[in-house]
Amino acid sequence: MEGAWALLGIAILLAYTLEAITGFGSVVIALALGALLLPIEHLLPILVPLNICMSGYLSWRYRRLIDRRLLLGTILPGMLLGTVVGYALLPWVDGASLKRGFGVLILWFSGRELWRLYRHAPARSRTPSWVMRLATGAAGICHGLFASGGPLLVYALASSDLNKARLRATLISVWFTLNSLLTLAFLFDGRLLPALPQIAAYLPLLLVGIVLGERLHRRLGERQFRVATYLILLVAGTVLLLPGF
Template sequence: MSATTYALGAFILLAYTLEAITGFGSIVIALSLGALLLPIDQLLPVLVPLNICMTGFLVSRHWRLIDRRLLLGMILPGMAIGTLAGYLLLPYLDEVSLKRGFGVLILWFAGRELWRLQRKAPAREHTPNWVMRLATTAAGICHGLFASGGPLLVFALATTTLDKARLRATLVSVWFSLNSLLTLAFLLDGRLVPALPQVLLYAPLLLVGVWLGERLHRRIDERHFRIAIYALLLITGTLLLVGP
């Protein structure tokens, strides 16, 4: 196996461990790092099926904690519409534009979260429903383009009263639902089958990531962990913007 294969495996392990801890971030981390090595359109048919395997397992374990009213009434309708729009837009964007756009997205999100963590900024006031619906649709568009709607969705949900465990359970149910649809789309457009050998190659890493993530979810100081992850995202976002 090549150095690229090993490097992508390390990125996947890091990213999926993070999602097992927080409920989001697997694809945005793996894609932002992996895009330094491979085209985004080659990465997505590998990362998305891996994600549904992991989120499916987490949903089966923590389904009682899912906020179904928020999920079905607010999140999924806007996310589904946005995801379809993003998927349909994808063929009209070139690789350079995708990388630049993705770089801007992760720089904005990582910079904002680092600022909030360092300044210990107070929580925002309650977000109006129309703003949340707009934000979830925008998150869906990002998900259709990059399978990475997590940053915008977490931003939209920042003023909810969900605790850490309920937020994680609700988020992974979103990714399981939407990424199942994206995987079906990749099957229909012919991108899934060529990617299956890589999916099978990296699948064992999910077991390690979930095991680590479940343990760390209960024990780790989430603030310090997030600072390290957001700093890593700032670096990779910058590399995506200035790279070839």
């Protein structure tokens, strides 16, 4: 069991370094890798509070880059409502089937966008506002169920004119808000307090992940940033389809 917790630390370092680069993916990747070692119900009360530590720091540091109009006017209303709905649905839904469908959707989107980048196809037309609201609501439901709404939100924002720095800052501010609410929910349902020793043990890994991720983010050009984002989605979608996850 101690070996499993040590390997989880490696997964956390990798996942949170990637989030520091792109602004999303830490929970879904750490959850996907960690599920090979430990039960998912043991992982979420650890991974979500860790995420608010990282996203809180980065949100404050890059607060001037956050697109507040997009965040407050479009993203947060749909995602907050969706997260509440997803959390309420937890006892009633077939989580395995939802995860498979989620994985297929992520694979389709990331594969398509990587193909477009490979062919140097023109950028997608701007996503209609109703599609954006629908996608953010669905992303919120996925976040309430699995704490993994990032892939669908990235899909919704893929045609936006945000550059890599503003996209990352805006995404990170979303996770800070939503994961703070989920952490409170874990506190009230009794899952947070038993996880505090593991959270404290893994906190130093966040510092390493932030330092590495910040350096790599500065080195990536816009095209490289998009490729890295879609590759992370591709890996996440593939893992969600693995038997036993």
